[in-house]
Amino acid sequence: MKNAYKLLYPMRTYLIVSGRGSEVNVMAADWVTVVSFEPPMVGVAISPERYTHRLIEKYGEFVISVPDWDMLDDVWIAGTESGPEKIKKMRITFVQSKKIKVPSIKEAPANLECRVIDRQSYGDHTFFVGAIEECTFDSRAFTKGMPSHTASFVAHLSWNKFINFDGRIREV
Numbered sequence: 405m406k407n408a409y410k411l412l413y414p415m416r417t418y419l420i421v422s423g424r425g426s427e428v429n430v431m432a433a434d435w436v437t438v439v440s441f442e443p444p445m446v447g448v449a450i451s452p453e454r455y456t457h458r459l460i461e462k463y464g465e466f467v468i469s470v471p472d473w474d475m476l477d478d479v480w481i482a483g484t485e486s487g488p489e490k491i492k493k494m495r496i497t498f499v500q501s502k503k504i505k506v507p508s509i510k511e512a513p514a515n516l517e518c519r520v521i522d523r524q525s526y527g528d529h530t531f532f533v534g535a536i537e538e539c540t541f542d543s544r545a546f547t548k549g550m551p552s553h554t555a556s557f558v559a560h561l562s563w564n565k566f567i568n569f570d571g572r573i574r575e576v
Contacts, residue, residue: 414559414567419475419482419512420448421467421498422459424505428498430491431456432483434560435529436468444536446518449529455486460532464520465504468534469512472545473556473568478511480564480576503537513545513555 415434423429435449446468450457460466471479478494485493498507501517508515518534525531545555556568567573 410562414561417471417479417483417558417560417566418448419469419471419479419509420450420456421469421506421509422456422463422465424463424507426488427459428491428507429455429459429488430469430478430482430494430496430509432479439533445521445533446516446536447531447533449526449531451529452525457530460520461523463506465506466518466520466532466534467501467504467506467508468516468518469509470514470516470541470545471509471558472513473558473572473574475511476558476566476574476576479558479566501538502540508540513557514539514541 418433418436420431420433431454433448437447439445439447478496481490481493497510499510501508504517504519516536517538519537520532521535522533523530545552551557553569556570559567561567561573565573565575
């Protein structure tokens with residue numbers, strides 16, 4: 405039962421941006437879900453041990469960046485390393501978000517800007533619910549609000565294996 409959650413994989417992988425200024429951090433997260441269509445809300449489960457958790461608690465905002473296959477090395481760094489030094493290793497550019505102060509990631513096909521409206525602890529994770537304040541996206545990856553089957557979105561298959569919509573599997 406301990407690892408029963410693994411039966412839910414593959415799961416889409418996202419980058420969670422938190423903090424501001426010199427405190428900006430990025431972590432990889434699979435445990436992201438839609439909570440409400442109207443008003444639009446999403447949720448993400450994060451361990452209290454993570455720096456991202458502390459930054460979301462402090463600032464009450466986060467960005468969910470949707471990475472593509474070209475960003476897989478950045479996803480791996482964000483998911484396996486900690487501390488501000490990892491940002492220097494990543495090939496991402498932070499840009500000002502439209503409605504919140506946490507930055508978005510320029511290279512990501514989509515960014516959802518979220519304001520925390522609720523948080524609950526469940527077991528060893530906190531589930532943060534965010535109201536989507538704004539979103540930006542690449543129209544080549546999303547047509548009429550739907551993801552394009554040609555976009556190379558990333559899904560986490562197992563510990564160090566990822567898969568995309570084309571069925572390509574990469575071990576990092």
